[in-house]
Amino acid sequence: MTKLSSALTQSFSVAAMELGFCSAAWLFAEQVAAYGGDAQVHAMRDALGRTYPVLDAVCAAWLDGERQPVIDTKAVVAALQGAKKAVIVGFESSFLDALLPQLHDIEVHLLSNGTVDEQTWHRMLSNFDKRVCSVDLVSFQRLVGSHTAILCMVYGATEHAVHVPPTWLRLFGDDVRAQFRSFVGWNVLRRSMYVYPRWLVEVPRQDFTRIV
């Protein structure tokens, strides 16, 4: 069996930063499987899984026979019904590519996460052809009101807890809970992580008015 390149860790790191953990993980699982079948997906999981727990979970899904992520945009659109604006926390390119064309009348703002430099962030946003605006943790409160919803990428949900990007902790306080229409969690990883959920944080499910 051909050995996986040691540069895979670095290339996944770059891809995850610009595409999102889940989107990058599905891309890598697909490409590595095309290159070397399930055995190589297994090897990638073994080598990188502990460092990138979302990749670990996606590889597990792949090895269980799943071949693409579940991207349920209808449920998200329904959860955002009545909102005129949405602030999105967390970045997942595949999911946003599918969702944005469905949000016809909703003004979309992406919360910058601080993990990439400003130039990279604006290059990432340019892929959406001015469909989205950028906000940060200082300016997002410009959007307060009963017609603005917060949508956060969620990586696995149990009855009591969910895993979210750390930015959520910086945004979500008691003051903010009273300032927006709804707090929707979009579960982009439909399974539990098997390893320590590095890079993510566990928060109570009750933080959200709805998980889809």
Next chain:
Amino acid sequence: MHRSEAMAHSLHIFIFVEEGGCMRKGGSVAHSAMAAQLLPASEIAAFIDSQTIDDILAPWLPDVGERAMIVRCLLDVGPAHHRGSNYVLLRLLGLLLKQHGMGPNSQQLREMAPIRLRVPPTVDTTSEPAAYPLGIPTAVIERLAPHGSRAWLAMIDCLSDGPPQHSLANAAMLLVLDALLRTNERTT
């Protein structure tokens, strides 16, 4: 008494009470009684049924998302005793509403003083009026002071100021009180 000595003293009392198995042994009566009065916050959360308050507000706030936001501010934000108090008072007023079969009238919905969202003063919110979808009904205040008078303005200022669990509860209760007063006048 030095702070560390006071702490050690309190700790001693606590241990003694625990060992004695009786709250009034060992500690001062005031200290023990105070501790005994405070119920766990979970007992407050247990009696709050958000849906009943959602139902009461539905005629005034037909938008489900706006209503959910207001109910969250009333029952799920701020100190536990405020959440519980809001629930009890609104439930009782809701019972009165039900008994009299009343709902909103057009004047109530037209004449509301905005309750501003509490955002930092440096944040520019010009893109959308930063107000809650429920305001203070102003007509009912005219029963206490002439419209536009300093007293009328001051009353509205009192009612709309403060954290949302206060101001929005004031608004909700005033809507119901206004409806009750109007009905009472019609029947007498």
